[in-house]
Amino acid sequence: MLDSLRSCYLLLLLFCTQKVVVGWVSSNNVRQPFSTTSASSSGSSSSSNLKMGVSATMRRVRDSVLSKERSRKDLKIGIAGFYDRSSKLWENVWGEHMHHGYYIPADRTDHQQAQVDLIDEVLKWGDVTEATNVVDVGCGIGGSSRHIARKYNCKANGITLSPYQSSRGNELAKEQGLSDTVSFQVADALEMPFSDNSFDLVWSLESGEHMPDKKKFTDELFRVAVPGGRILLVTWCHRDLGEGETSLTKKEVKLLARINRAYYLPKWCSVQDYVDLMKAKGASDIKREDWSYVIAPFWKAVIKSSLNLRSLFGLLKSGFSTIRGAYAMLLMLRGFNTGLIKFGLITCTKPKVSM
Numbered sequence: 001m002l003d004s005l006r007s008c009y010l011l012l013l014l015f016c017t018q019k020v021v022v023g024w025v026s027s028n029n030v031r032q033p034f035s036t037t038s039a040s041s042s043g044s045s046s047s048s049n050l051k052m053g054v055s056a057t058m059r060r061v062r063d064s065v066l067s068k069e070r071s072r073k074d075l076k077i078g079i080a081g082f083y084d085r086s087s088k089l090w091e092n093v094w095g096e097h098m099h100h101g102y103y104i105p106a107d108r109t110d111h112q113q114a115q116v117d118l119i120d121e122v123l124k125w126g127d128v129t130e131a132t133n134v135v136d137v138g139c140g141i142g143g144s145s146r147h148i149a150r151k152y153n154c155k156a157n158g159i160t161l162s163p164y165q166s167s168r169g170n171e172l173a174k175e176q177g178l179s180d181t182v183s184f185q186v187a188d189a190l191e192m193p194f195s196d197n198s199f200d201l202v203w204s205l206e207s208g209e210h211m212p213d214k215k216k217f218t219d220e221l222f223r224v225a226v227p228g229g230r231i232l233l234v235t236w237c238h239r240d241l242g243e244g245e246t247s248l249t250k251k252e253v254k255l256l257a258r259i260n261r262a263y264y265l266p267k268w269c270s271v272q273d274y275v276d277l278m279k280a281k282g283a284s285d286i287k288r289e290d291w292s293y294v295i296a297p298f299w300k301a302v303i304k305s306s307l308n309l310r311s312l313f314g315l316l317k318s319g320f321s322t323i324r325g326a327y328a329m330l331l332m333l334r335g336f337n338t339g340l341i342k343f344g345l346i347t348c349t350k351p352k353v354s355m
């Protein structure tokens, strides 16, 4: 089964590589590259453009095949593009929440409700009963922000790297009558455009895994929280290292590297690493939990949902990175099943007196 999927993937890779080359050529306005009637100067610049395009594409394909880690700059551009391209398809199939669902009991089939329940259950787990001003760090198209704003009758600000997500988030806020209290913008979580001590709830649901500098990310979460404010982080982590272990095994590192290429992720950290970062900030009420078992049925449901004609057609239209993302779902499943990947919840209170 896996082998045949792998062959399909390679075929798609070849197909899409071809598409990328063609796309690159047209986006650089190289018209009629093989025309014999074009002027010689434009002909030579066309052919050098073409060469550059082909070599850039070959480099990308090689890096993909070798699961090479992206530079920070490529990562940031890649994340924005990935969500720009895939969010519409996700919303069509799955709705406004781009995260796992809460599967207790495990056989529930109302997947979109399971996603909403996950937000409520995480808030309950984090002892959040009220909020006045929330920041949603890595907000997608804003499902969490709108839900929390309605739940607590509060304000919410969401940030994302994707211009498509930010404008779609604002559009949905307007449609849902929330444009006075909820808004979205393109901004980097590692340099948030907010003043210190602004929010009493700092919420980050499945975006931490994209952050290339976990310390800077944690520092920013603390900086924008009001003293005594609550920070709630739900993120993909790798397993905690055992005693005497200094790193993951080579096989584990390789699996994560392949997932990273597909989902535009940098190096992972463990839940314990986040706890250590929070301790270093002087946080109180630090609590952690592994909810891998809570979300376990989710990936199977997503894979199943992508096997209908509408999704498959949408997938082909969305391009190579979305198709690769779909393939990587199988790798995620393997990571969860082997205990390498954890669905981590971490919460704490920002100290009243800053350290």
Ligand code: SAH
Binding pocket: 079, 080, 083, 096, 097, 098, 099, 137, 138, 139, 140, 141, 142, 143, 144, 159, 160, 161, 162, 165, 187, 188, 189, 190, 204, 205, 206, 207, 210, 211
């Ligand atoms: N929390 C949302 C979306 C999760 S998808 C939801 O549950 O529906 C991950 C999100 O993280 C995307 O919106 C992506 O743009 C955002 N993201 C990744 N890196 C980011 C960064 N450096 N700064 C801001 N947002 C980032």
